[in-house]
Amino acid sequence: MKGIIFTEFLEMVEETFGLEVTEQIIEESTLPSEGVYTSVGTYDFNEMVSLLTQLSENVDIPANKLLHTFGLYLFDSLGKAHPEVIKSFNSPIALLMSIEDHIHVHVKKLYPDAELPTFTIVEQSDTSLSIIYASSRGLYSLAQGLMEKCFIHFNSSAHISHELLKEDGTQVKFDIVQHG
Ligand code: MNH
Known part of the structure; x- marks a missing residue:
């Protein structure tokens, strides 16, 4: 999955739920890239699944709504x-x-x-x-x-x-x- 999807996702999370939640989900997710993304890079789709799952649990909103x-x-x-x-x-x-x-x-x-x-x-x-x-x-x-x-x-x-x-x-x- 392209990096722009990750960088924009994390930007949306920070704007919507704040820096604390953003840092929390990065910490709780399984991320070979350690949560560091560049827009032109390419990363494992599982990292997005992990971030989305953690966000869903943290803010108690279903993944599809997010x-x-x-x-x-x-x-x-x-x-x-x-x-x-x-x-x-x-x-x-x-x-x-x-x-x-x-x-x-x-x-x-x-x-x-x-x-x-x-x-x-x-x-x-x-x-x-x-x-x-x-x-x-x-x-x-x-x-x-x-x-x-x-x-x-x-x-x-x-x-x-x-x-x-x-x-x-x-x-x-x-x-x-x-x-x-
Ligand atoms: Mn397009 C990924 C739908 C417009 C560039 N796009 C995706 C995905 C969906 C999608 C859904 C997620 C991958 C998947 O489901 O397997 N895209 C759309 C829709 C529109 C759209 C419904 C219009 C509305 N997309 C665009 C436009 C651009 C673009 C405009 C850029 C000019 N899309 C992308 C890129 C990805 C993507 C880049 C990321 C691909 C990847 O992660 O490898």
């Missing part, structure tokens, strides 16, 4: 790191439809060791989209937060519902309906 909040935060972080990518779209649906064939293809060129999910479009219109998220990491709540913030970014809004196609969240269908 991932959703992190997704809302991460959209702006990715936008700041890669402004040209976001700027090349003029609507939230256009952006979401391009994650698989444009955005993540570009990301993979920049970071060949990136581990990305796949998004398969099953239905689309000008104002709606059904898309299937698939990833062994099961970070569908992160995906939902990212998608919601995408609409906010374009001063738009949408209703996004999800259905687990696999119980462990490694395959999830999203139904997105724009309304504004």
Whole structure:
């Protein structure tokens, strides 16, 4: 998992829950990297699982709720790191439809060791989209937060519902309906 995900996660934790909680979860987690991350580095996904699990226990909020909040935060972080990518779209649906064939293809060129999910479009219109998220990491709540913030970014809004196609969240269908 790319370092930018770790550095932004820890920044969100510090802003939301404070430095004490941040230091606490780093101490309690199993971290070969000792909790030191650079945005261009690559780290074991298990370190993120460990940090998220410790945060969930410390603040008594379910991991998926925390991932959703992190997704809302991460959209702006990715936008700041890669402004040209976001700027090349003029609507939230256009952006979401391009994650698989444009955005993540570009990301993979920049970071060949990136581990990305796949998004398969099953239905689309000008104002709606059904898309299937698939990833062994099961970070569908992160995906939902990212998608919601995408609409906010374009001063738009949408209703996004999800259905687990696999119980462990490694395959999830999203139904997105724009309304504004
Ligand atoms: Mn993208 C990882 C979804 C836009 C760059 N992205 C992830 C993951 C999800 C995801 C979910 C976590 C990995 C996984 O689930 O297996 N990404 C999205 C969604 C949007 C999106 C839903 C739009 C909304 N992503 C973008 C944009 C960029 C970007 C824009 C940058 C230009 N994504 C990344 C990078 C990673 C990532 C970098 C980290 C890959 C890794 O950890 O190896």
